[in-house]
Amino acid sequence: xxxxxxxxxxxxxxxxxxxxxxxxxxxxxxxxxxxxxxxxxxxxxxxxxxxxxxxxxxxxxxxxxxxxxxxxxxxxxxxxxxxxxxxxxxxxxxxxxxxxxxxxxxxxxxxxxxxxxxxxxxxxxxxxxxxxxxxxxxxxxxxxxxxxxxxxxxxxxxxxxxxxxxxxxxxxxxxxxxxxxxxxxxxxxxxxxxxxxxxxx
Numbered sequence: 001x002x003x004x005x006x007x008x009x010x011x012x013x014x015x016x017x018x019x020x021x022x023x024x025x026x027x028x029x030x031x032x033x034x035x036x037x038x039x040x041x042x043x044x045x046x047x048x049x050x051x052x053x054x055x056x057x058x059x060x061x062x063x064x065x066x067x068x069x070x071x072x073x074x075x076x077x078x079x080x081x082x083x084x085x086x087x088x089x090x091x092x093x094x095x096x097x098x099x100x101x102x103x104x105x106x107x108x109x110x111x112x113x114x115x116x117x118x119x120x121x122x123x124x125x126x127x128x129x130x131x132x133x134x135x136x137x138x139x140x141x142x143x144x145x146x147x148x149x150x151x152x153x154x155x156x157x158x159x160x161x162x163x164x165x166x167x168x169x170x171x172x173x174x175x176x177x178x179x180x181x182x183x184x185x186x187x188x189x190x191x192x193x194x195x196x197x198x199x200x201x
Contacts, residue, residue, distance in 0.1 A: 001029055001030070001031075001133045001135065001136045001137075002029070002030040002136070002137055002138075002139055003027050003028065003029055003030070003125075003128075003129050003133070003136055003137070003138045003139070004027070004028060004029075004030055004033065004138075004139055004141055004187065005025045005026070005027045005125050005138050005139065005140050005141065006025065006026045006027075006141045006143075006180065006185065006187040006188045006190070006191045007023060007024070007025050007118075007121065007140060007141065007142050007143065007191060008023075008024055008143045008182065008188055008191035008192040008194075008195050009021065009022065009023045009024070009117070009143070009195050010022050010024075010060060010061075010192070010195035010196040010198070010199045011199065012196075012199040012200060018098075019098070020096055020097070020098055020199045021096065021097050021117065021199070022094055022095065022096040022097075022117075022195045022196075022198035022199045023094065023095055023096075023117040023118065023120075023121050023195060024092065024093065024094040024121075024191045024192075024194035024195035024198060025092070025093045025094070025121050025124070025125055025191060026085075026090055026091075026092055026187045026188070026190040026191040026194065027090065027091040027092075027093070027125060027128060027129075027138070028088060028089065028090045028091070028187055029089065030139075032088045032089065032090075033187070035088060036084065036088050036090070036186055036187065037053075037186050039084055039087075039088075040053070040084065040186040040189070040190075041053045041186075043077065043080050043081075043084070044056050044058075047073060047076075047077050047080075053184065053186075054183050054184045057182065057183040057189065058189035058190070058192065058193060059189075059192055059193075059196075060192050060193040060194070060195060060196020060197060060200075061196055062074075063077065063078060063193060063196075064078075064193070064196055064197055064200055065200075078193070081190060081193065085190070090187070090190065091128055092190070092191075092194050093121055093124040093125065093128070094121075094194050094195060094197075094198040095117050095120040095121055095124070095198075096117075096198050096199065097116060097117055113156060113159075113160075114156045114157060114159070114160040118156075118157075118160075119160065119166065122140075122160075122167075122170055122173060123166075123170070125138050125140070125173065126138065126170045126171075126172050126173055129172040130172055136172060137172055137173075137174055138172055138173050138174065139174045139177075139178065140157070140173065140174070140177040140178070141177065141178045141179070141180050141185075141187075141188070142177055142178070142179050142180070143179070143180065143182050143188060143191075143192075144179035144180060144181060144182075145179075150179050153177065154176070154177055157175075157177050158175055158176070161173060161175050162175070
């Protein structure tokens with residue numbers, strides 16, 4: 001069984017020198033993706049009366065921010081998202097770090113190193129797939145950035161898996177990541193909500 005793991009991040013400034021960064025993953029079996037896509041579109045259509053799925057992009061900041069969370073509609077919608085995750089077995093993971101440089105993308109550019117948050121979430125995904133599926137593999141899907149940054153992430157990701165002892169032990173992680181457009185990728189939207197909630201806890 002192939003598990004798709006959609007990753008997204010969030011960072012929030014809580015005060016001077018008080019910055020939190022979170023990385024979240026929404027993991028689901030590949031044979032559930034079509035049902036999840038359909039159900040999430042139906043929810044969007046019910047709550048926002050839209051005609052196409054990409055008319056409304058779900059963002060944690062809009063749903064859970066200081067103004068958004070006061071909206072009864074947003075709170076009801078989030079309850080539906082939780083039910084959707086339970087119904088289709090979407091497993092959610094998140095890790096957070098107190099780090100003013102966000103996801104340490106400078107280390108990706110300068111040293112080709114995979115940031116701590118990425119390594120932490122990979123361990124959790126690998127453990128989940130190993131425990132749940134005897135022959136399962138996880139395919140990681142990152143929220144797309146610029147073409148150059150996508151390359152940096154891919155290189156750092158492969159370098160970690162092949163050159164570090166910790167990475168070589170993660171045998172259930174496919175070595176080539178994919179990149180997705182969050183506006184048209186339902187599980188990516190869910191990961192965005194989780195990452196924001198982790199930062200805003």
